[in-house]
Amino acid sequence: GEDVEQSLFLSVREGDSSVINCTYTDSSSTYLYWYKQEPGAGLQLLTYIFSNMDMKQDQRLTVLLNKKDKHLSLRIADTQTGDSAIYFCAESNSSASKIIFGSGTRLSIRP
Amino acid sequence: NAGVTQTPKFQVLKTGQSMTLQCAQDMNHNSMYWYRQDPGMGLRLIYYSASEGTTDKGEVPNGYNVSRLNKREFSLRLESAAPSQTSVYFCASSGQGYGSPLHFGNGTRLTVT
Numbered sequence: 001g002e003d004v005e006q007s008l009f010l011s012v013r014e015g016d017s018s019v020i021n022c023t024y025t026d027s028s029s030t031y032l033y034w035y036k037q038e039p040g041a042g043l044q045l046l047t048y049i050f051s052n053m054d055m056k057q058d059q060r061l062t063v064l065l066n067k068k069d070k071h072l073s074l075r076i077a078d079t080q081t082g083d084s085a086i087y088f089c090a091e092s093n094s095s096a097s098k099i100i101f102g103s104g105t106r107l108s109i110r111p
Numbered sequence: 112n113a114g115v116t117q118t119p120k121f122q123v124l125k126t127g128q129s130m131t132l133q134c135a136q137d138m139n140h141n142s143m144y145w146y147r148q149d150p151g152m153g154l155r156l157i158y159y160s161a162s163e164g165t166t167d168k169g170e171v172p173n174g175y176n177v178s179r180l181n182k183r184e185f186s187l188r189l190e191s192a193a194p195s196q197t198s199v200y201f202c203a204s205s206g207q208g209y210g211s212p213l214h215f216g217n218g219t220r221l222t223v224t
Contacts (some may be wrong), residue, residue, distance in 0.1 A: 102153050
């Protein structure tokens, strides 16, 4: 079945860029998402990208999609302490009515 | 605008007890979902409801039942709780059309002793 994989942890220095990576197996993925989860809260949609795009930029966030390698990344520029959270990659395709999530990457910020 | 509301926020059960987790959304969304979140395993889909009156199994449905009471409400029932069901449970909803992003509630933290 479909699978989405992410590394579990990432630590970056405040002010640096963070790059969170994700790979997926479903070649018919149509939408790919990044969600953010802060402690004690549900997931919030950060951004998403259609599979016919290879890049999307939204303020400090840049999403890159390599459809050939089935690789998605999220770059956060000028990382701040408020960016500390778990970031989930997810995908869906037009034949499924559900979204498949990765296991999440915990981003920690050091001073 | 409340979005997706889940109750309760916390619950402790003894093995064998039953309970129902409640979820309601006020965004007029057609689809609703129940996920569980366990450390290192991300979110796993338990059940979903693509529209009022329909429900389908997800990845990990065993030990759970659901009811789509109306368009707004989607409840999850544990008939006989087991320690393996200790988890954080999230309800989510999404609007019309495939690819519509999910909107999540704040979760219910359940411990089964």
